[in-house]
Amino acid sequence: MTTGPRWGMTIPFYDRSLAASRDLIAELPGLGYTDAWSAEVNGVDGFVPLAMASEWAPQMRLGSAIVPVSTRGPGLLAMSAATLADLAPERFVLGIGASSPAIVERWNAGEFVKPFARTRDTLRFLRKALAGEKVGERYETFEVKGFKLERAPKIPPKIVLAALRPRMLRLAAEEADGAITNWLSPGDVRKVRAEVGEETELIARLFVCVSEDAAKVRELGRWMLASYLTVPVYAAFHDWLGRGEVLRPMHEAWAAGDRQAALKAIPDEVVDELIVHGDAATCRARIREYVRNGLNTPILAPIPGGEVPIAQAVRDLAPVEE
Template sequence: MKLGVQLGYWGAQPPHGTAELVAAAESAGFDSLFTAEAWGSDAYTPLAWWGASTTTMRLGTSVLQMSARTPTACAMAALTLDHLSGGRHMVGLGVSGPQVVEGWYGQPFAKPLARTREYIDIMRQVWAREAPVTNSGEHYPLPLDGERATGLGKPLKPITHPLRRDIPILLGAEGPKNVALAAEIADGWLPLFFTPRMADTYHSWLDEGFARPGARRSRADFEICATARIVITDDRPAALAALKPNIALYMGGMGSEDTNFHAEVYRRMGYSDLVDEVTALFRSGRKDEAALVIPDDVVDDGAIVGNVDHVREQIALWEKAGVTTMLVSPGSPEEVRQLAALVE
């Protein structure tokens, strides 16, 4: 199993010490570097900035929000970074949720699975550069037609010849239908809240996609790059408590009260009653209480917290569950080196 460093997205201010983390990760043999976006910092700018100091790590997005860019704009950015990095780019995509898609980007959220199919097909047309790019689907028609169009649109091929005609695409997917779609049309899956306990369930979703006609991959060559919250510590209670506010945010505060895809992940993990309680507390402004009601076992289910021996044992379980890359967020170069030593 490989390690990737997940820089994530920025909070109120850019993080400090990123250059040192990236340098340590490359020196320690990390496989990849990932960035993310929400509704603040974008993913591509930091990835290009910090990626420019690397020579071996693959450069991925986890994830680009599809509604932030048209498929051709995303394909252009990807082929550009792929050239600049010497063929080290991976495109991680996600549909986000209606609150962000319609509230921040001003785009329709409907039919996310169909939109994903069209989006990826268009990107691959751009990179293949076999013919002018066209799409007859309802979500991203190319050329644009109908009342909004002048009728002057022309199918085009990219001016720049892509370095690779098949840049890897990974999907950030949480629900069973979306995970199956990733197995069918993508090169990998980017789970955000992964637990080895549900490995059989995940693989049943993936196997549904692998079995579909025309599936690109099989389990043998499909990547699972899972975000992993790892804390090496002898003070487990304090570390577990420190993770709970973030879990409360995703469980109870993301999306809308009745449409929170992250909360649905926890429901599928068996925590429906807890999700209801955390959501009620969080959305009534009682965020501290929302974090406090989360049991340690729930944190343990999706995080690895403990001493070196415990962490090493849990990493082995994640690998056995099918994870090919663990995306970790170390806080210092020393933590980078500690983690690298655990997966040698």
């Protein structure tokens, strides 16, 4: 079992449905994983996998990383969180965030307006609603009139924020219970940690490919990085982290519609910084480097493409004393 930092896993797994993930999710606690975290993009939603995992792996802490604040109404978000808090008392962590224009507007017919303010307002509303208060309040980005949970959780869940840059990171430290970040290197952790202080839980999803074929991993990694780092919030994040110039050729080619040139413009060292790869021992050592630099909760996301099947990678990446 792990001693010290938490050691999380993304559920369900990339190579199978939620229904087909049951046995492997149930295996996680025995392997030493402490946490199971969902995601919500265009696959499963953020809550159902956690509801199922609350039964399949009742020892684990469960978290959403993340559910967007602009694809559900505030009241519905509170109801979903209250349901999970009831199923997994003191084990559920609600991760919320601004998300992106593509997810909010193009896919969900919402409005991606004032993302910082909307996240802050939702956090403040949820604090009151999940504590069982009747909320009637005009916030900067929405107004709630007389909402009260029919059955508030006995113990309100912790709330953590998706945060990439100083303003949101400071909000997470000052008003939430932690910060979730993404697509960063072990060295980047120090810069992010400096914004939230030493007491704030810092959580990050780490994409891992158990493979010694570096060329194959880099080819796969370039596609993943291009799809993420061209999103404005991630582009700004990496500008802040200091990769603005090295990623400029990728951004220029992408903006010109030349996808192949954009992929070729991503240097090997950037892929190697942002995707954990190698044999299982090398990957575990890399993950522990993140932890040494200030990450409290790594959330592993084993990706297909390596020589090792996902199920075996999950087992091989489990925390061990080394």
